[in-house]
Structure formats: structure tokens, C-alpha cells
Amino acid sequence: MFNHKQTIIMSNVLSPSQKLDVVELLETAGVECSKTISNNLGITTKQIGAIKTWYNKDKNGYKSNLINLINAEKRNIDKINKLYAKANNDFKNVVGKYKKEARQIMVNSILKGKEHGLNRGVIATLPSNTWAIEELIHNQVSKSFSYLACENKKSVFIDMVSNLNKFGRNNKPFLGSLSEVITNAKENEFDHIIADYCGVLDTFKDEIIHACLNKVVKVGGTISVTTLKARNDNEFTSKLNTLKADLSNTEVRLNDNESAIKMFFKSLCSITNFEVETEFCYKDTTPMILVVLKRTK
Numbered sequence: 001m002f003n004h005k006q007t008i009i010m011s012n013v014l015s016p017s018q019k020l021d022v023v024e025l026l027e028t029a030g031v032e033c034s035k036t037i038s039n040n041l042g043i044t045t046k047q048i049g050a051i052k053t054w055y056n057k058d059k060n061g062y063k064s065n066l067i068n069l070i071n072a073e074k075r076n077i078d079k080i081n082k083l084y085a086k087a088n089n090d091f092k093n094v095v096g097k098y099k100k101e102a103r104q105i106m107v108n109s110i111l112k113g114k115e116h117g118l119n120r121g122v123i124a125t126l127p128s129n130t131w132a133i134e135e136l137i138h139n140q141v142s143k144s145f146s147y148l149a150c151e152n153k154k155s156v157f158i159d160m161v162s163n164l165n166k167f168g169r170n171n172k173p174f175l176g177s178l179s180e181v182i183t184n185a186k187e188n189e190f191d192h193i194i195a196d197y198c199g200v201l202d203t204f205k206d207e208i209i210h211a212c213l214n215k216v217v218k219v220g221g222t223i224s225v226t227t228l229k230a231r232n233d234n235e236f237t238s239k240l241n242t243l244k245a246d247l248s249n250t251e252v253r254l255n256d257n258e259s260a261i262k263m264f265f266k267s268l269c270s271i272t273n274f275e276v277e278t279e280f281c282y283k284d285t286t287p288m289i290l291v292v293l294k295r296t297k
């Protein structure tokens with residue numbers, strides 16, 4: 001069976017930035033702390049031992065060599081990304097109307113989770129190449145969350161990974177769909193889910209239903225979802241609109257997606273341990289709705 005925890009281990013070879021993390025911890029925490037460092041960084045004591053050996057031979061030389069390698073890697077990745085961005089019409093950091101506000105709303109909800117002790121667990125998220133929400137969380141809520149960063153487009157994934165360790169700690173990248181991560185998650189696995197899809201409800205509703213029914217975020221945790229409000233005649237939203245028309249005995253246009261989307265989340269909450277904390281309409285390249293669900297029990 002699919003196990004995302006196995007899939008996210010990309011390679012046994014440590015990157016220069018992982019090695020530098022070890023060196024910095026050895027310097028601050030002392031050389032006797034291999035076990036703690038191993039637990040914190042998720043790498044083996046044998047690998048730490050090898051780094052110690054090289055570091056002890058020439059402390060400054062080893063460190064500056066790692067820094068040079070990190071800078072070279074970054075320059076290389078920047079080049080690759082520019083080429084990819086040219087070749088693909090992939091996600092770009094569009095500054096839409098109230099998009100910043102939408103991000104801040106998600107962050108505020110995550111801040112409230114601290115009342116439930118949620119400040120150092122795992123957040124499943126779609127940071128894309130911006131890591132914009134995660135940066136706000138890092139600066140305003142906690143630096144100790146660990147991000148399970150999902151991305152299903154390879155070109156964006158490479159860009160996303162180049163900023164993997166800027167915010168949070170022990171972050172893991174996952175090349176694939178957030179739906180795989182959610183449907184394979186255990187109860188209470190995540191502190192929060194930031195499903196900033198900016199996508200069509202029909203394409204991800206099943207995983208959100210799964211997340212709520214199976215309580216994959218902890219009590220006080222949130223599931224933030226951004227979805228396109230734009231007109232479409234998808235089967236699911238059309239069904240919701242037909243229901244609204246039947247209930248209200250009025251004619252409801254099949255493209256009234258705002259009501260349909262809100263109805264979906266309210267209905268989902270009525271059968272699960274979640275409540276709708278916020279609904280917020282904003283604009284990216286096109287109209288969107290942000291819905292924040294919060295687990296209450």
C-alpha cells in the first residue's frame with residue numbers, strides 16, 4: 001500500500017544544506033549530541049559520525065566548502081527554474097485582490113490553534129514556489145512546525161524544494177497529489193492542512209470529505225481550502241444548485257457557485273466534528289473562495 005512517509009525520503013545522500021544543519025547543531029549543541037541531532041533532523045547517527053570526522057579535520061574549510069556548494073546548487077536551481085517556467089505555464093506568484101488577506105486569514109486560524117497546544121506538529125500544505133503562507137506562520141505563529149510540502153507539477157516541485165528549509169523545521173517534500181497524502185493519513189496526523197488549491201471543488205471534494213470524516217487534523221486544527229468560484233457546470237456544484245432551487249422554490253442559476261460551495265462545506269460540517277470558521281471571497285487571477293474549517297471535538 002502507498003505510504004507517503006516512505007515516498008518522501010528522496011535519497012540517502014545528504015545534501016550540503018543538511019550537512020551544514022548538522023555542523024551548526026554540533027557547534028551549538030556540542031559534539032556529544034549525535035542522538036538528539038539524529039532525532040531532530042531525521043538522519044542517522046552513522047551519517048552524523050561521518051560529518052563529524054570531516055568537520056574535525058578542518059572546521060572552517062569544511063564549513064565554507066558546504067556554503068559554496070549550497071550557493072552553487074541554488075544558482076543552478078534558479079537557472080533550471082527559469083527554463084522550466086519558460087517552457088511551462090506553471091504557477092506564478094500572482095498578487096490578486098485580497099489574496100494577501102486570504103493568506104492572513106489562514107494564518108490567524110492557525111494562530112488560534114495554539115490555544116489547543118498546536119505549535120510544533122506537521123502541517124500538510126501546498127507552498128508552491130512562494131512559501132508565502134508558511135513564511136507568515138514562521139514569523140507570526142511558530143518556527144517549529146514541520147511542513148509536508150506537496151506539489152504535483154515537477155517543475156514547480158523543483159522550485160519549491162529549493163526553499164524547503166527556509167521556514168519551519170524538518171520539512172519533507174512530496175512530489176504528488178495532496179489527495180494521496182490526505183487519504184493515507186491517520187487520525188490526528190496533522191496539526192493543520194493548508195489546501196490552497198485555487199482549484200475546482202469537484203476535483204478535490206472527496207479528499208476533504210475524507211479528511212473531515214477521518215479527523216486527520218487534531219482538535220483545534222484547521223483545514224483551509226481555496227477554490228475557484230468561476231462559472232462552471234460541473235456535476236457536483238450543479239447538483240447543489242438544483243437542491244438550493246428545490247429548497248427555496250426559486251430559480252437558481254446553475255452557475256451560482258458561491259452558494260453551492262458554501263453549502264457543501266456547511267453540509268460537510270453538519271456530519272463531522274468540524275465547523276466553518278471563515279468564508280472569504282477574494283480574487284486571484286479569477287474569483288475565489290477561501291473556506292477555513294476547524295475541528296471542534
Ligand SMILES: C[S@@+](CC[C@H](N)C(=O)[O-])C[C@H]1O[C@@H](n2cnc3c(N)ncnc32)[C@H](O)[C@@H]1O
Nearest residue numbers: 091126127128130132151152176177178196198
Ligand atoms: C495556488 S498555488 C499555492 C500558492 C501558495 N500557497 C501561496 O500562498 O502563494 C497551488 C500550488 O499547488 C499545486 N497543486 C494544486 N493542486 C494540487 C494537488 N491536489 N496536489 C498537489 N499539488 C497541487 C499547484 O501546482 C500550485 O503550485
